[in-house]
Amino acid sequence: MTxxxxxxxxxxxxxxxxxxxxxxxxxxxxxxxxxxSGGKDSIVMLELARKAFAPARIPxxxxxxxxGLNFPEVLxxxxxxxxxxxxxxxxxxxxxxxxAGTVKEEPxxxxxxxxxxxxxxxxxxxxxxxxxxxARRDEDKARAKERMFSFRDEFGQWDPKNQRPEIWDLYNGxxxxxxxxxxxxxxxxxxxxxxxxxxxxxxxxxxxYLAQERDVVERQGMLYAVNEFITPREGEQVRxxxxxxxxxxxxxxxxxxxxxxxxxxxxxxxIAVTRMTERGATRGDDKVSDAAxxxxxxxxxx
Amino acid sequence: MTxxxxxxxxxxxxxxxxxxxxxxxxxxDILRIAxxxxxxxxxxxxxxxxxxxxxxxxxxxxxxxxxxxxxxxxVNLALLTDxxxxxxxxxxxxxxxxxxxxxxxxxFILADTPGHVQYTRNMVTGASTADLAIVLVDARKGxxxxxxxxxxxxxxxxxxxxxxxxxxxxxxxxxxxxxxAIRDEFSAFAAKLDVxxxxxxxxxxxxxxxxxxxxxxxxxxxxxxxxxxxxxVHVASDRNLVDVRFPVxxxxxxxxxxxxxxxxxxxxxxxxxxxxxxxVQVLPSGLTTTIAGIDGPRGPVExxxxxxxxxxxxxxxxxxxxxxxxxxxxxxxxxxQDLDALVCWMTDEPLRPRQRLAxxxxxxxxxxxxxxxxxxxxxxxxxxxxxxxELGLNDIGRVKLRTTQPLFVDDYxxxxxTGRFILVDEATNATVGAGMLVPGS
Numbered sequence: 001m002t003x004x005x006x007x008x009x010x011x012x013x014x015x016x017x018x019x020x021x022x023x024x025x026x027x028x029x030x031x032x033x034x035x036x037s038g039g040k041d042s043i044v045m046l047e048l049a050r051k052a053f054a055p056a057r058i059p060x061x062x063x064x065x066x067x068g069l070n071f072p073e074v075l076x077x078x079x080x081x082x083x084x085x086x087x088x089x090x091x092x093x094x095x096x097x098x099x100a101g102t103v104k105e106e107p108x109x110x111x112x113x114x115x116x117x118x119x120x121x122x123x124x125x126x127x128x129x130x131x132x133x134x135a136r137r138d139e140d141k142a143r144a145k146e147r148m149f150s151f152r153d154e155f156g157q158w159d160p161k162n163q164r165p166e167i168w169d170l171y172n173g174x175x176x177x178x179x180x181x182x183x184x185x186x187x188x189x190x191x192x193x194x195x196x197x198x199x200x201x202x203x204x205x206x207x208x209y210l211a212q213e214r215d216v217v218e219r220q221g222m223l224y225a226v227n228e229f230i231t232p233r234e235g236e237q238v239r240x241x242x243x244x245x246x247x248x249x250x251x252x253x254x255x256x257x258x259x260x261x262x263x264x265x266x267x268x269x270x271i272a273v274t275r276m277t278e279r280g281a282t283r284g285d286d287k288v289s290d291a292a293x294x295x296x297x298x299x300x301x302x
Numbered sequence: 303m304t305x306x307x308x309x310x311x312x313x314x315x316x317x318x319x320x321x322x323x324x325x326x327x328x329x330x331d332i333l334r335i336a337x338x339x340x341x342x343x344x345x346x347x348x349x350x351x352x353x354x355x356x357x358x359x360x361x362x363x364x365x366x367x368x369x370x371x372x373x374x375x376x377v378n379l380a381l382l383t384d385x386x387x388x389x390x391x392x393x394x395x396x397x398x399x400x401x402x403x404x405x406x407x408x409x410f411i412l413a414d415t416p417g418h419v420q421y422t423r424n425m426v427t428g429a430s431t432a433d434l435a436i437v438l439v440d441a442r443k444g445x446x447x448x449x450x451x452x453x454x455x456x457x458x459x460x461x462x463x464x465x466x467x468x469x470x471x472x473x474x475x476x477x478x479x480x481x482x483a484i485r486d487e488f489s490a491f492a493a494k495l496d497v498x499x500x501x502x503x504x505x506x507x508x509x510x511x512x513x514x515x516x517x518x519x520x521x522x523x524x525x526x527x528x529x530x531x532x533x534x535v536h537v538a539s540d541r542n543l544v545d546v547r548f549p550v551x552x553x554x555x556x557x558x559x560x561x562x563x564x565x566x567x568x569x570x571x572x573x574x575x576x577x578x579x580x581x582v583q584v585l586p587s588g589l590t591t592t593i594a595g596i597d598g599p600r601g602p603v604e605x606x607x608x609x610x611x612x613x614x615x616x617x618x619x620x621x622x623x624x625x626x627x628x629x630x631x632x633x634x635x636x637x638x639q640d641l642d643a644l645v646c647w648m649t650d651e652p653l654r655p656r657q658r659l660a661x662x663x664x665x666x667x668x669x670x671x672x673x674x675x676x677x678x679x680x681x682x683x684x685x686x687x688x689x690x691x692e693l694g695l696n697d698i699g700r701v702k703l704r705t706t707q708p709l710f711v712d713d714y715x716x717x718x719x720t721g722r723f724i725l726v727d728e729a730t731n732a733t734v735g736a737g738m739l740v741p742g743s
Contacts, residue, residue: 005538006538006541006543006575006607007331007538008331008609008610009329009330009331010330010331010332010409012610013331013332013609014332015599015611016570016599016609016610016611017609017611019570019599019611020551020570020609020611023551023552023568023569023611024551024665026552027551027552027624027665051599052568052611053552053554053568054554054597054613055554055556055558055560055561055564056554056555056556056557056558056561056564057556057558137400137402138402141399144399144400144401145397145398145399145400160397161397163397164732164733165423165426165427165648165733165736166427166733167426167427167430167722167724167733167736168430168431168718168719168722168724168736169431169570170662170663170722170723170724172662172724172726172731172733174660174726174728174731175731176731187400188400188402188411190402190404190409192326192404193409196326196327211311218308221308222308223308242311257308257309257311258308258309258310258311259311259312260311260312260313260314261312261314265323266314268323268326268327269312269314269319269320269322269323269326270312270314270319271326272319272322272323272325272326273312273316273319273322
């Protein structure tokens with residue numbers, strides 16, 4: 001969109017930056033793949049990839065690290081979107097890896113940590129050299145220091161003390177065999193930017209992101225909707241409440257927030273006044289310690 | 303101890319929600335800021351103050367900081383910018399951290415660059431994309447070596463706007479004379495650096511004076527608060543809208559039935575304004591044609607300008623590939639294999655004459671050789687050491703390079719996009735240098 005003073009709005013600037021990054025990866029790296037979970041950030045990233053190469057198809061596959069603990073609505077959305085775009089979907093399955101004995105289920109039932117080796121094995125199997133992730137720098141302090149092009153050694157590890165300087169928009173995607181680059185085209189987007197872009201571009205999202213009446217239980221101050229992975233424990237009261245999801249992770253760990261926001265516009269209004277960060281409000285796994293994300297990223301987590 | 307309860311749903315019909323929605327939906331632009339200074343200058347406190355007072359800090363972060371600073375007189379806002387565990391353990395700041403905040407007028411991306419360790423490398427990374435740099439000075443100490451260095455690097459990277467925040471004014475009893483002495487000294491230094499726009503603000507980051515609102519402690523100061531300046535600084539004229547430069551990034555050929563003959567050149571506009579129907583020249587072939595159409599993210603657009611990412615269709619079927627440059631026939635960049643540049647060196651292994659490196663310039667990567675190191679620049683005194691035989695880590699020097707293939711370049715002073723390049727070590731793949739082209743001698 002053209003403006004008389006030749007200035008782009010913040011959304012147009014972010015969009016242009018992300019498209020530039022996505023194109024640069026395809027031009028410089030041999031086998032890229034886009035991590036697509038069906039969550040809002042990866043939906044926006046996939047939409048930007050579509051725009052980057054239109055009217056041609058997206059020239060790389062998408063991959064879902066399937067923990068086996070998905071919200072069914074999200075899986076349904078994933079398959080529909082992939083079919084619409086005509087892109088190839090690679091599924092890296094955690095349940096398959098557990099069955100094959102390559103990873104072991106953790107006692108607390110969280111598959112957050114064990115999805116990393118499953119991801120790395122899939123990357124090796126398919127020979128992927130660049131992995132697009134939808135992480136944003138405003139999410140977490142470990143993410144705040146992440147590069148757009150984040151170099152990883154052959155174990156997928158992040159070395160925060162030895163990152164490549166990233167100057168201007170001249171990205172360095174050079175790697176040796178076995179190494180890879182994690183690419184974060186949404187680095188400079190905030191949660192609010194993502195939602196405003198969804199509204200502006202009328203991007204379809206899974207219905208979980210909008211409020212509806214659900215049966216919920218309260219655990220440690222967070223609301224969990226009763227589903228196939230969450231059943232009320234002894235002493236827990238099930239109540240009916242209008243809730244929505246701010247993030248969509250594993251269905252056994254992701255909490256919902258009380259909300260009346262039934263449209264994208266109402267979600268934007270809600271976020272604009274909300275005084276809790278996204279991860280703090282909804283992810284049980286990040287509460288473990290102050291440096292939880294930093295540790296997982298060093299091990300190759302996204 | 304009672305268990306925490308979930309926050310109640312936001313009342314979407316409250317006045318606060320309606321106002322917030324309105325502010326969120328307003329069309330804004332982005333200002334990219336780089337901050338420089340050491341921990342002692344109160345940089346983290348200032349950033350914490352900007353984030354907190356502009357409501358970019360969320361409650362759970364604030365509560366964590368309140369707990370961590372228990373016992374002190376103030377909530378330690380500096381902890382809001384606290385980083386990785388590795389940093390806390392060593393008491394240092396590693397690398398550039400990016401922060402985000404917004405006001406009803408603008409959104410801000412702030413590159414927070416540490417002052418001590420790897421200062422050149424970090425400052426160059428942070429300032430390379432900045433519209434504005436903030437240099438912090440401790441009012442009690444005045445201008446120190448580091449202040450000069452930061453101002454120099456900002457000017458070297460041609461950050462268009464420089465702000466000197468004279469902090470800790472409360473500790474010098476809000477002395478106008480102290481402020482003026484620092485302002486005058488800095489202005490004199492900046493004049494030597496060719497800083498186009500310098501603003502000096504007396505602040506107390508700890509108490510918030512002149513950060514978001516004008517302070518009653520500085521009746522003698524008639525300038526804006528820091529945030530007011532950030533919101534209103536005029537950046538529209540910073541860009542080059544004259545010289546059309548469009549580096550071809552990727553060729554789009556759908557090869558589908560619906561778009562059988564489509565052939566588009568995808569890229570990001572470096573400078574100038576491209577319009578449908580314009581006569582253009584493609585380098586290196588030198589062939590001319592016209593722009594048949596421009597496709598933006600939402601379909602065809604009549605014109606494109608920096609930093610739009612678009613796809614350009616040409617009227618004639620020319621052989622164009624990644625690394626080529628589209629410009630206007632009467633206004634082309636220099637086509638050259640000889641580069642004269644100021645280079646910031648960013649690795650332990652020094653830069654020496656005859657060294658071979660990869661040169662990445664716009665979307666074109668070629669090999670190059672260091673022909674000559676003309677001088678090394680002392681960042682503090684601006685003295686040019688012509689006897690220097692090499693550039694060490696964090697050194698800056700004037701270098702002549704010869705490339706295997708021609709590049710399409712402009713002076714960095716005229717064009718920040720086509721005047722820059724990075725140097726990559728082909729053995730380690732590390733990014734080892736950043737170069738800014740200067741007129742040849």
